[in-house]
Amino acid sequence: MKTCLIVDDSKVIRMVARKILQELEFETSEAADGQLALDACNESMPDAVLLDWNMPVMDGITFLRELRKTAGGDKPIVIFCTTENDLDHIQEAMTVGANEYIMKPFDSDIIQAKFQQVGLI
Amino acid sequence: MNPADFEFISSLIMSRSGLVLTPDKAYLLESRLMPVARKHGLKGLEDLISTLRLRRDESLIVEVTEAMTTNESFFFRDTKPFNLLRDEVLPPIMEKRAANKRLRIWCAAASSGQEPYSIAIVLKELGTKLAGWNIEIVGTDISNDILRKAQKAQYSQFEVQRGMPIQLLLKYFDKVDENWIVKPEIKNMVQYKYWNLLEDPKPLGNFDIVFCRNVLIYFDAETKGKVLATVANMMPEDGKMFLGGAETVLGVSDKFKPVAGQRGVYARP
Known part of the structure; x- marks a missing residue:
């Protein structure tokens, strides 16, 4: 079973994402900000990270920069999932090392399609 | 009711x-x-x-x-057929057509355009391999409304995320307000025509590759057989047809046989 870390400061979004990912047979864990996510990754690298952008303490893009610098941090497939939908944000995310990008709002079809494209399912 | x-x-x-x-x-x-x-x-x-x-x-x-x-549609629906098109189906056909450099592809249920534009992007991504080729992608559908949408080539954020990889979205779409519009270089590769699959498709001409995915599932056995016979008539001996994941020719038509190792791809027997 593949693992996915869901990083979002909204409890509701985490719950929705968790339900969708569990249906796709992922083992999920959750973090409410970038720092907590980094701590979780240092403990055990997930196969995938579903990542919000705007969060307190540490935002998603900072988390991703830090993750990619960490030993083994090049492995997880990182999929941004954010309300930021302008070209500048998308470009920046891809440059920093995101594998895919979801613009909120999302549904299970979108999650499934994106996870399929990056080879997670 | x-x-x-x-x-x-x-x-x-x-x-x-x-x-x-x-x-x-x-x-x-x-x-x-x-x-x-x-x-x-x-x-x-x-x-x-x-x-x-x-x-x-x-x-x-x-x-x-x-x-x-009218059916909901995805870009690169099911992903694999488009990889098969690029890696397995196109190379031998292109080799055989190397002399006249002409290739015709038919999307028999183009719907709102996601499939034909996905095919156009697959071809575009081949880059210089297709320099000098004359490629036609024809999308047909039974709904005029949906063909108008296909022709407009404008999709909501929701629609583009159903299947379009982010890198290809950035490369081949323009963002206009909250919508994404297919760039002319891709849009111009596809032409649309109103067509009912139950009618004689001779006027459309012949096609080397036919996408007839997720159409047959709506038909009864007799109609399936009829449609497949017509499609076979429009293809050269080495032509290939794609069907949807839940569709088959087995027990329906002897005009096609599944291609071993290429799921969803069918050849003439």
Whole structure:
């Protein structure tokens, strides 16, 4: 079973994402900000990270920069999932090392399609 | 809905489009036809059906058929067929056509354009390999409304995320306000035509590759066989056809055989 870390400061979004990912047979864990996510990754690298952008303490893009610098941090497939939908944000995310990008709002079809494209399912 | 009404409307739709509507799909009538009823100032489905019974209003019949046959679509639906197109199906066909550099591809149910544009992007990504080639992608559908949308090539954020990888989105779409529009270099590779699959498709010409995915599932066995026979007639001996994941030719038609190791790809026997 593949693992996915869901990083979002909204409890509701985490719950929705968790339900969708569990249906796709992922083992999920959750973090409410970038720092907590980094701590979780240092403990055990997930196969995938579903990542919000705007969060307190540490935002998603900072988390991703830090993750990619960490030993083994090049492995997880990182999929941004954010309300930021302008070209500048998308470009920046891809440059920093995101594998895919979801613009909120999302549904299970979108999650499934994106996870399929990056080879997670 | 009473059985007589269901029988009437389902056989009308069947005769027009080949679409088989079984009673367990009756809910589709409600969700698809209520907007049509409302548009014509009718209270509900019963009134719509009575109106159709009363007089054969051709434009209303076309609207009803279109509403029932329009399907949700994804870019790169199922992913794998498009990889097979690029890696397995195109190379041998291109090798054989190297002399005249001409390739024709048909999307038999183009819907709102996601499939033909996905094919165009696959080809575009081949880059210089296709320099000097004359490639035609023809998308047909039974719904004029949906073809207008395909031609417009404009998709909502929601629609583009159903299957379009972010890198290709950045490369081949322009963002205009909250929508994403297919760039002319891709849009111009596809032409659209109104076409009913139950009619003789000779005027469309011949095609080396045919995408006929997720269309047959709506037809009964006899219609499936007829459509496959027609498609076979429009293809050269080395042509290839793609069907949807839930479709097969086995027991339906002897005009095609599955290609071993290439799921969803069919060749002439």
